[in-house]
Amino acid sequence: MISDVLAKMQAAAENPQALKERYLAEGRKIVLTAPVYTPAEIIHSMGLVPMGAWGGDTQLNAAKKYYPAFLCAIVQSITELGMRGVYDGVSAILVPSLCDSLKVLGENWKYAVPEIPFIPMTYPQNRKPEYALDFTVAGYRRVIRDLEQITGSSFSEERLKESMALYNEHNALMRQVSAELAAHPEITAAERSAIFKSAWFLRREEHCGLCRELLDELKNNSAGNEKKIPVAVTGILADAPGLLKILDENGLQIVADDVAAESRQYRTDSVIGEDALYSLARKFSARDCCSVLYDPEKKRVEALVETAKAAGARGVLMILTKFCDPEEFDYPLIRRACTAAGLPFVSIETDRQMENHEQAATIIETFRDMMED
Amino acid sequence: MVFMGIDIGSTTSKGVLMNEEQAILAQHLVHAGIGTSGPAAVKKELLAAAGLQDEDIDYTVVTGYGRRTYAEADSQVSELSCHAKGSAFLFPDVRMVIDIGGQDAKVIRLDSHGRMTDFVMNDKCAAGTGRFLEVMAGILQMDVSELEQEAAKATQTLRISSTCTVFAESEVISQLAAGAEIPALVKGICGSVASRTAGLVRRMGVEEKVCMSGGVANNGAVRRAMEEELGTEILYSPLAQFAGALGAALYAMEKAGKEKEHE
Structure with a gap:
């Protein structure tokens, strides 16, 4: 039954702590991966479990020692959870250098949570030229060296190729799931979020299995007669339960997303060549349409409009993470492009400590009214 | 037919009564908003001013920050939608x-x-x-x-x-x-x-x-x-503060019409 598969994914999404304990009890070593893109395939290939660390909805107290109030709440909440001992037991945290706040996270982490080693993944700003591949591969080699020293695991190119193949398979499954969900308005925004969020915590092999089960169930079950308003969602994160509830209460269905923690992860596959590390670097180089990846042409903007239209979305909702500079730079461009395309557009600013969603509820209700008119 | 729009704000409650010709029968404002007796007082004053009884109101739409707290309405609409409708009514x-x-x-x-x-x-x-x-x-x-x-x-x-x-x-x-x-x-x-x-x-x-x-x-x-x-x-417009309530009354008229169509 769909509900059984969803329940497993929801359990993982809602309680990654339990999964962490399970993996540790099984004798596995865990490496945290901070937003937005990390070479999780390398971690996986070394027999370690990569688990996403995107923070959580919580009050920020301890982390205030290291950050001003106007810093990205995702970064602040990752540090907060680390300082509170939520990540205790993991072997390391891998933090990429994809935005200024993430660089700050890595540097502060060393002092805030010294018991969990920080491994930097430094990416090149210009990722397309050939010389950028050498730079990226040098970053991977540093990651491998640190992982070997910290965990005692060893790296092999062949095992990396196997992991890359598994990640490609998972990408394809997630793309299929996303497309299939668009035809199933009975799946709520909260359930959709759990499908994507659980992928950050469950081992890839397990999540692939659940995705296959889910796809079978979705294909074998008719969508029912529920009428919802199809929308596309963009942003870094779209997992706040209070916000998702408002989408569901207002009868909005997410038919496509350009969310960094969701579909942006699964757009690009590895083309596995002879040299595994260079193949992985080419995957990063091929990534596009993302606010944290340098793009003077801002192709993301038009791509989002096209994705929304192709999915039949009647409007675009931008969930803007407060103090996220890369997303804020894209906001006016996206707003203008959606308006020009005749797609009603709204943005809702969120952070990781929102308890009252009254303003968001008003915005979503009005957004629904605009699309219904 | 009579339609009522109630706008419950953070500091004031406003109300408008309107007939099917879109003529304003009464409007009233009380300096007490969400969580107070303001909305009830507004309704009472509106009915008194228009010489109507509770049962004369055919449809009520509530809007404003306190819209979720007003159980007497037939439906609720966001204040942005109501201000848009009310303002377009005042200035086409x-x-x-x-x-x-x-x-x-x-x-x-x-x-x-x-x-x-x-x-x-x-x-x-x-x-x-x-x-x-x-x-x-x-x-x-x-x-x-x-x-x-x-x-x-x-x-x-x-x-x-x-x-x-x-x-x-x-x-x-x-x-x-x-x-x-x-x-x-x-x-x-x-x-x-x-x-x-x-x-x-x-x-x-x-x-x-x-x-x-x-x-x-x-x-x-x-x-x-x-x-x-x-x-x-x-x-x-001197009715600027009533734009939300006005919009709510116009929504009430639309929604009542749609419900009638479905009957």
Whole structure:
């Protein structure tokens, strides 16, 4: 039954702590991966479990020692959870250098949570030229060296190729799931979020299995007669339960997303060549349409409009993470492009400590009214 | 048929009764908003003014910050949608509505049919809202309604920060300590609200014609400051504060009509 598969994914999404304990009890070593893109395939290939660390909805107290109030709440909440001992037991945290706040996270982490080693993944700003591949591969080699020293695991190119193949398979499954969900308005925004969020915590092999089960169930079950308003969602994160509830209460269905923690992860596959590390670097180089990846042409903007239209979305909702500079730079461009395309557009600013969603509820209700008119 | 629109704001409750010819039968405002007896008092006064009974009302739509707390309504609609509809009713040619209420500010764009096509809301911050004016009036020991008259006496303007109510409060206190003229200070306070909201308007791009709705629209000093900020005339109706309730009454009429069609 769909509900059984969803329940497993929801359990993982809602309680990654339990999964962490399970993996540790099984004798596995865990490496945290901070937003937005990390070479999780390398971690996986070394027999370690990569688990996403995107923070959580919580009050920020301890982390205030290291950050001003106007810093990205995702970064602040990752540090907060680390300082509170939520990540205790993991072997390391891998933090990429994809935005200024993430660089700050890595540097502060060393002092805030010294018991969990920080491994930097430094990416090149210009990722397309050939010389950028050498730079990226040098970053991977540093990651491998640190992982070997910290965990005692060893790296092999062949095992990396196997992991890359598994990640490609998972990408394809997630793309299929996303497309299939668009035809199933009975799946709520909260359930959709759990499908994507659980992928950050469950081992890839397990999540692939659940995705296959889910796809079978979705294909074998008719969508029912529920009428919802199809929308596309963009942003870094779209997992706040209070916000998702408002989408569901207002009868909005997410038919496509350009969310960094969701579909942006699964757009690009590895083309596995002879040299595994260079193949992985080419995957990063091929990534596009993302606010944290340098793009003077801002192709993301038009791509989002096209994705929304192709999915039949009647409007675009931008969930803007407060103090996220890369997303804020894209906001006016996206707003203008959606308006020009005749797609009603709204943005809702969120952070990781929102308890009252009254303003968001008003915005979503009005957004629904605009699309219904 | 009679339709009622109730707008429960953070500081006031407003109501409008309308018939099927879209004629306003009564309007009433009570200075008590969400969580008070304000909405019930508004209804009572509306019925008394129109000489009607409870059962004469065919359909009620509630809007405003307190819309979820009013169980007597047939349905609820967001205040942005209601202000858009109410303002288009007051000014059929209007393309942009600036609604400054007790605790937030909104800018709404309308198309030539009066349909809302875009909107922005302020951050969760009292700066640029009616609350800002209340706080400042409190420091100056005035009623908010006196601010316009006081600003009219000014021969100069003292600039007050539009960034933060708390900072602006200490700025005003410092100005008072330095012996600043009250009218110039009040004019600066009104200018601060206009400046903050003008930033929101510019985010969408100024469209002719612009009107103001919400309680702050009644303050002529803010309207004039807004005109200077935006370089365009601001349309104003004495019913500006009722625009939300008016829109709710119009929605009530539409929704009642749709329900009748389904019967």
